[in-house]
Amino acid sequence: MKQYVVLLFVLLFAYSVSGCSNGATASPTGALIVEDQASLLAALQAAGATVNVGDAVIQDFFSPEGQIITVNGADIQVFEYESAEVMESEAALVAPDGGSIGTSMVTWMDAPHFYKAGRMIVLYVGGDSAILDLLENVIGPQFAGQ
Numbered sequence: 001m002k003q004y005v006v007l008l009f010v011l012l013f014a015y016s017v018s019g020c021s022n023g024a025t026a027s028p029t030g031a032l033i034v035e036d037q038a039s040l041l042a043a044l045q046a047a048g049a050t051v052n053v054g055d056a057v058i059q060d061f062f063s064p065e066g067q068i069i070t071v072n073g074a075d076i077q078v079f080e081y082e083s084a085e086v087m088e089s090e091a092a093l094v095a096p097d098g099g100s101i102g103t104s105m106v107t108w109m110d111a112p113h114f115y116k117a118g119r120m121i122v123l124y125v126g127g128d129s130a131i132l133d134l135l136e137n138v139i140g141p142q143f144a145g146q
Contacts, residue, residue, distance in 0.1 A: 032138075034138060034139055035117060035119060035120075037069075037078050037120060039118070040078060043138045044071055047134060047138055049072050049134060051069060051071055052070040053067060053068075054069060056068070059077070059079070059123075061093070061106070062090055063086070064079050064081055066078055066079040072131065072134070074124065074126055074128055075124075076122055076124045076131075078120055078123075079120060079123070080119060083119055090121065091116050094144040095144065097145070097146055098112035098113070108125055111126070111127050112144075113145040113146070114143055115140065115142050
């Protein structure tokens with residue numbers, strides 16, 4: 001009987017932990033791994049950010065339709081690809097300073113910041129240091145931008 005009680009507790013614990021991730025998985029350190037829009041939203045919320053999903057966005061230089069996500073009042077653009085390989089091929093077109101993407105020269109309203117993780121590119125155009133710190137903590141360092 002004692003074995004069944006222990007097994008029941010183990011199963012209940014495993015079920016409760018799996019239900020808390022909102023589609024995100026945790027690394028060995030406990031940080032959420034960001035691979036797609038759903039895991040990005042979960043990681044931002046786990047970091048204490050207020051997150052709202054907004055309208056779709058199209059940028060001529062990226063192939064997928066993007067999604068605007070408001071994070072603590074700042075808009076970021078998320079472009080989710082079918083595969084990491086396709087994402088990497090388009091990310092390679094972004095100039096180190098973010099001033100051009102492939103053959104497109106871009107005039108930004110503020111400083112661009114490009115991040116990538118899993119199979120998505122995240123673009124934040126702005127200079128709010130709290131947003132930049134949050135994105136770096138959740139996604140990692142920017143791969144292009146100012």
